[in-house]
Amino acid sequence: MGWFLFSVGLVSLCSMVCTVSGIGANWGTQCSHPLPPDSVVKLLKDNGFRRVKLFDADYDALRALGKSGIEVMVGIPNDMLPSMASSVKAAEKWVAKNVSTHITTNYVNIRFVAVGNQHFLETYNVSLLKTTFLALQNVQIALIKAGLSGTVMVTVPLNDDMYESSTGLPSGGDFRADIRDQMLAIVKFLIYNNGVIAVNINPFISLYTDPNFPIEFVFFDKKATPINDSGKTYYNMFDANYDTLVWALDRNGFGNLPITVGEIGWPTGGDQNANIEYAKRFNQGFLTHILGGNGTPMRPGMIDAYLYSLIDEDAKSIDPGSFERHWGIFNCDGSAKYQLNVNFVDRKRCVTKPSTKLDDQQAAPSVGYDCGLADGTSHG
Numbered sequence: 001m002g003w004f005l006f007s008v009g010l011v012s013l014c015s016m017v018c019t020v021s022g023i024g025a026n027w028g029t030q031c032s033h034p035l036p037p038d039s040v041v042k043l044l045k046d047n048g049f050r051r052v053k054l055f056d057a058d059y060d061a062l063r064a065l066g067k068s069g070i071e072v073m074v075g076i077p078n079d080m081l082p083s084m085a086s087s088v089k090a091a092e093k094w095v096a097k098n099v100s101t102h103i104t105t106n107y108v109n110i111r112f113v114a115v116g117n118q119h120f121l122e123t124y125n126v127s128l129l130k131t132t133f134l135a136l137q138n139v140q141i142a143l144i145k146a147g148l149s150g151t152v153m154v155t156v157p158l159n160d161d162m163y164e165s166s167t168g169l170p171s172g173g174d175f176r177a178d179i180r181d182q183m184l185a186i187v188k189f190l191i192y193n194n195g196v197i198a199v200n201i202n203p204f205i206s207l208y209t210d211p212n213f214p215i216e217f218v219f220f221d222k223k224a225t226p227i228n229d230s231g232k233t234y235y236n237m238f239d240a241n242y243d244t245l246v247w248a249l250d251r252n253g254f255g256n257l258p259i260t261v262g263e264i265g266w267p268t269g270g271d272q273n274a275n276i277e278y279a280k281r282f283n284q285g286f287l288t289h290i291l292g293g294n295g296t297p298m299r300p301g302m303i304d305a306y307l308y309s310l311i312d313e314d315a316k317s318i319d320p321g322s323f324e325r326h327w328g329i330f331n332c333d334g335s336a337k338y339q340l341n342v343n344f345v346d347r348k349r350c351v352t353k354p355s356t357k358l359d360d361q362q363a364a365p366s367v368g369y370d371c372g373l374a375d376g377t378s379h380g
C-alpha cells in the first residue's frame with residue numbers, strides 16, 4: 001500500500017467504506033453561547049463521529065466541516081419549504097449557495113439534503129406533507145441540474161407518528177390512513193431518486209407520555225418481556241418501532257427503500273426519567289445494539305442513525321417540555337456529561353462494508369487500517 005493509497009484513503013477510501021452505514025450526531029445550534037464551529041467539528045472527530053446532521057445550512061458550520069471528511073446532511077428548515085415548493089428557481093438558488101459552493105470551494109463532504117424536519121411531538125398533516133413533497137421534487141431537480149444527484153441524496157426526516165400498527169405488533173404496520181396517499185407519493189419518489197427515508201424514533205417520549213409504558217422495553221438489556229410477532233422476537237422498542245416502518249414500506253411495495261434514523265437519544269434533565277444514568281444506558285445500549293450489525297428482525301444488517309443530540313441547546317423552546325434543552329451528550333460548553341464509547345463502535349462499523357462479513361478476517365485488517373487513519377489512530 002503506497003503513499004498514494006495512504007493519502008487517498010484518508011478521505012475518499014474511508015468515506016467510500018464508511019459512508020455505507022454508521023453513527024452520526026445531530027448538531028443543533030440553538031445555544032445562548034454557541035461553541036465555535038471549529039470546536040464542534042473537533043468534538044465530532046475526537047469522538048469518532050463520521051457523520052453529522054444539521055438542521056439548516058449554516059455557513060460557519062459548513063465552513064468548519066470543510067476538509068474534515070465528515071459526511072454532512074444539510075437541512076432545509078420547514079419555514080423555507082413553501083418557497084422551495086413553489087419555485088424550482090428558489091431550490092436552485094438554495095442548492096447553489098448551500099450545497100454546490102461548499103462542496104467545490106470548501107471541500108465539505110455533503111451527502112444528504114434533508115427536506116424539512118418533523119421534530120418529536122409535532123404531528124404531520126396533509127398540507128405540510130404536500131408542501132414537503134413539492135419542495136422535495138424541486139430540490140431533486142436542482143441537484144440534478146447542479147450535477148450533484150450522484151453524490152448528494154435527498155431525504156425527508158419524519159416523525160414516527162407517520163406510521164402505526166393496527167394490531168399493536170410491527171407486522172401490522174402501515175402509514176397513517178389520513179396521510180397515506182401523501183406518504184406513498186413521497187416514498188415512491190425517494191425510491192426512484194435513490195433517496196432515503198429518515199425517521200425520528202423517540203422511546204423517551206413514549207415513556208414521558210405514558211407512565212405505564214414498560215420502562216425496560218425502551219432499553220437494550222433484554223430485561224423486558226419480549227414481544228412475539230409471528231415468531232419474530234422483539235426485545236426493545238426501537239426494533240419494534242423500526243420494523244413497524246419496515247412493514248409499512250413492505251406492505252406498500254417499497255421494501256427496498258433505505259431507512260436512516262434521523263434522531264434518537266435521551267435527555268438528561270427536565271423530567272423524572274431524564275437523567276444521566278438513563279441517557280447513558282439508552283445511548284450506549286443503542287450504539288452497542290446497532291453496531292453489533294445484526295439489525296432488526298425484519299431488516300438484518302447495519303442501521304444508520306444520528307444521535308440526538310451532540311450538544312445541549314439551552315435556547316430551545318420548552319413548549320414540548322423542559323427536557324428539550326437537555327438532549328446533548330455534551331453540555332453547551334462542550335464538556336462531556338457522561339462517557340459514551342463511540343470509537344470502538346467506529347472501528348467495528350468500518351469493517352462492515354456490505355461485501356465484507358464481520359468475521360471476514362482477510363478484509364477486516366485493511367479496511368480497519370484505512371478507517372483508523374481518519375480519526376488519528378496510529379497503526380503500526
Ligand SMILES: *[C@@H]1O[C@H](CO)[C@@H](O)[C@H](O)[C@H]1NC(C)=O
Nearest residue numbers: 056057058059093094097098
Ligand atoms: C442557505 O441556507 C441558509 C441557512 O439555512 C439560509 O438562511 C439561506 O436563505 C439559504 N440560501 C438560499 C439562497 O436559499
Ligand SMILES: *[C@@H]1O[C@H](CO)[C@@H](O)[C@H](O)[C@H]1NC(C)=O
Nearest residue numbers: 078123124125126127128129
Ligand atoms: C399543518 O402544519 C402546518 C405546518 O406545521 C401548520 O401551519 C398548519 O396550520 C397545519 N394545519 C392543520 C390543519 O393542522
Ligand SMILES: *[C@@H]1O[C@H](CO)[C@@H](O)[C@H](O)[C@H]1NC(C)=O
Nearest residue numbers: 226227228229230231232233
Ligand atoms: C411465537 O408465536 C408463534 C406463532 O405466531 C409460535 O409458533 C411460537 O412458538 C411463539 N414463540 C414463542 C417463543 O413463544
